Amino acid sequence: MPVFYSVLSLLPIVLLLLVSLLKGVKAGIYSGFAVTIALFFIWDSQLIAFPAALIAAFINTMTILMIVFGALLLHQNMEQVGFITQIKNSLTTTHTDKKFQFYFLAFFLTAFFESVSGFGTPGAIVPLLLISLGFSPITSIVVVLLIDGLFAITGAVGTPVIAGFEGTLDLSDDQIRKIYFYASCFMIVSGSIILFFIENILKKQGYKKGTHGWKLFFCIAIPYVCLSYFLKELTGVVASAIMGVFAYFFLFTNRKLAWKPWFPYVILIVLLLLPKIIPPLKSIVSFSLPFNNILESSVSTSFQPFRSPLFPFIIAAICAALLGKSSKTNLKPVFNKIATIFIILFPSLAITQLMLSSGSEMPSMVSSMSSLFTKTGAAYPILSPFIGVVGTFITGSTTVSNIIFGSVQYNAAENLSLSKEIILAMQLNGGSLGNAICLFNIIAAAAVAGVSKYVSILQKTILPIVIATLATSILGMILLAVL
Template identity: 70%
Template sequence: MSILYSVLSLTPILVLLFVSLLKGVKAGIYAGFIVTTILFFIWDSKLIAFPAALISAFINTISILMIVFGALLLHANMEEVGFIEKIKSSLKKAHHNTSFQFYFLAFFLTAFFESVAGFGTPGAIVPLLLISLGFSPILSIVVVLLIDGLFAITGAIGTPVIAGFQGSLDLGILQVKQIYLYASCFMIVSGAILLFFIQRFVVKEHPEISAYSWKLYLSIALPFVILSFFLKELTGVIAATFMGAFAFFFFFTNKKLDWKPWIPYGILVILLLVPKIITAIQPLISFKLSFENMFNSNVDASFLPFRSPLFPFAIAALFAALLGKNYKVRLKPVLNKTLSIFLILFPSLGITQLMLSSGTTMPSMIATMSELFAQTGNAYPIISPFIGVMGTFITGSTTVSNIIFGSVQYSSAENLSLSTEIILAMQLNGASLGNAICLFNIISAAAVAGITKYTTILNKNIGPVLLATFITSIIGFIILFLV
C-alpha cells in the first residue's frame, strides 16, 4: 500500500504537467485540481481540511493578484503619459543596436527586479518594455522568465535562503556562504545553456539580432559568482548594478540620456529597497494577518499586505502621473486583466494547498513524495535539483520550494554522507530554474502582457530548463563522488 501511495503522490504533478503540454495550461490546471481533490479524500484527510485548504489558496491568490494589479497600474500610467515611448527612444539614443537594447534590458532589469523584489515582479515589468521595442509578447515573456530562473537564487534580497533554509535548518554563516557559492557556480553553467536557447528563440523571430548577448551575460554572471561567497543575499543586486555601470561606461555610445521617463522605475526600486535598509519600519512591513488552525483542521494561512510590491507599484504609478502631468488612470482595463486570471490562479494554488493539507494518520502527499525521493540512494544527487524545480513548479515560489523540500534534501544528504551544502545548492539552483516554467509566473506575466497562450510559453521553456537542471545534476554528481 505504501508503494501505491508513493506513486499516487506524484499523480497531481504528472497530470498537471502532461495535460498542460497536450491540451493547454487551463485544461491542465483544472484536470490537476480534480485529480488532487479526489486523492485528497482517498488520503485519509480531514473533511474540514478541504475548505480550509481552499481558503488558504484563495488568500495566496489575492497576494499574487495584488502584484499583477500593481504592475499593470504602473505600466498603464507610464503608457498614458508617454514614458514607455520615451524609454524606447532613450535606449535607442544610448545605443543604436537593437540587439544591445534587448539583451541589456532583459538581463539588467530582470536580474535587478528579481534580486530586489522577487514575487514575480520581473515578469510583470520587463516583458512590457521588450514588447515596446518591437519584440513579440511570447518571446519577451519566454526570455524574461528564463533569465529570472537564473537570478531567483538571491531573489527578494535572499528570501529563498533566509526563509527557505536558515529559518528551518539552523545553518551557520559559513554554510550559507558555501551554498551561495556552489549555487552561483551552478547558475553560470545553467545560464550558458539557457542563453544558447534564448539566442535561438530571438534569432528565429529577429534574424538580425545576434550580438552582445554573451558579453552582457558574462558582465553580470562573472561578478555574481565572484561575489556570492562574500555578499550572500546582496549578490544579485550588486551584480546587476555592476552590469549596469559596465554597460554605461563601455557600451553606451551616448551617455547623455533622458532620465525623466526612468524616474518611476527608480522610485519603485527605492521603495522596494527601503524596508531592507531601514530596519525601524520592519514591524510595519511584517504586519501579518494570521489564520491558524482554520476550522480545527491544522491548516494555516497568512496574509502580509504591506510586504506586497503593490504599494510601491501604486506610489510609482502616482509619480508617473505627476511627472507626466496626466492624471487619467485607465483603471477598468487594469481591473479586468487582473480579475481574468483569478479563475486560473486559484485552482493552481488549490492543488498545492490540498497536497500539503492532505492526510491525518498518514503523511501528506508532499511528505510521501519526499520520502520516495529520499530512497534513491547514490542516485539522489541526480534528482536533487529536479526536486527543486518540481517544488517551484507546483508552488510558484523558490522560497516555498526550499521550505517544503529543504529539510528533505538536508536529511537525505546527511543519511547518504553527502555534502549538505552542495545538495542544498542544487535544490536552490533547481528551485530558481523552476521560475521559468511555474504556471503562476507564466500566467501572471502573460496576463500583464495581454495574451493567453500559456502553453506556448511552457513548451518553449520546459526543454531548456530540464536540460540546464540535468547538467546541474551531472556537475553536482561529479563533485560529490569523483572530486
C-alpha cells in the same frame, strides 16, 4: 505505508501535467484540483482540515495578488503616459555598435522588467525593440526568452520564492537567503551556457563573435551573486540597476538619454531598499498576522501585509501618472489580468495546501510522493532542477512550479538527508529556466511580435535549456558533496 498510496499521491500532478498539455493549463489545474479533493477525503484526513486548507490557500493567494496588482498598475501607468516607449527609444542610441545595443537591451531590459513586474512582461516589450534594430523576430524572441529564463528566480520582486516556498514551507530567513544565493550561483553557470548559444545564433545571422555579450552578462551576474544573500527578492532589481549604471559610465558611446521616464522606477527601487537599511522600517515590514489552527484544525498560515511591495508599487504608479500628467488610470486591463491569474493561482495553491494537510494517521500526499522520489537515492539531485523546468513548462509560471513542487522537493531532500536549501535552489533555478520553453511565454511573445512559428522558437530554446539545467544538476551535486 502501502506502495499503492505512494503511487496514488502522484495522480494529481500527473493529471495536471497531462491535461495541461492536451487541453490547456486552466483545464489541467482544475482537473488536478478536483482529483486532489477526491483523494483528500480517502486519505485518512480530518474533515475540518478541508475548509481550513482552502482558507489558507485563499490567504496565500491574496498575498501574491497584492504583488501582482502593484506590478501591473505601475506598468499600466508607465505605458499609458508613454514612458515605456520613451525608455525603449532612448536606449537604442546608447552605442554605435548594433550588437552592443542588442545585448544591452536584451540583458538590461529583460532582467529589469522580469525582476520588477514578471508575469511575461519582458516578452511583451523587449523583442519588439530588438526587431526595430533590424534583428529577425524569431531571433529576438528566442534571445529574450532565454535571458528571461535566467532572471525569473527573483521575478516580480521575489514572487516565486515568497509564494512558492515561504507561503507553503516553514523556512527561516537564513534558509531563504541561502536559497537565493545558491540559485544565483546556478544562474551564472547556466547563463554562461545560454550566452554561448546566443552567440552562435547571432553568428548565423551574420554577426561576428565578440565580447559585448560577456561583458554585459557578467556586469549583472557578478552583482547578482554577491548581493543575493543580502537583498533576497530585491537582487534582480538592484543588480540590473548596477549593470545599467556601469554600462552608462564605462561602455556607452552616447550618454544623452531621456531620464524622466525612469524616475518612477528609481522611486520604486528606493522604496524597496529603505526597509533593508532603516531598522524601524524593517520591523514594520516583518509584521505578521498569524492564522494558527484555522477552524481548530492543524492547518496554519500567516499574512504579512507590509512584506508585499504593493505600497511601493502604488506610490511609483502615482508618480508615473503625475509626471505623465495623466489624471486617469485605465484599471480594466489590470483587474482583467488579476482575475485571470486568480482563477489559476488559487486552485494551484489549494492543490498544494490540500496535499500538505491530508492524512492524520498516515503520511500526507506530499510525504507519500516524496518517498517515491527518495528511491532515486544519490541520483535525485540530477532530477531536481528538471522537475522545476517541467513545472514551468506546463503551467507557464516559475511561481506555480514552486507552489506545486516546492513541498515535494523539500520533503525529498529531508528524506535523503540532503541540503534543503540547495535542492530548493535547484527547483527555483529549474523553474526559472523553464520560462524559455513554456508554451504560454512562447505564444504570448510571438503574438506581440506577429510571429506564428511557435515550433521554430521552441526548437531554438529547448537544447540550451536542457544543457543549462543539466549543468545546474552537476553543480548542485558538487555543492551537496562539498557542503
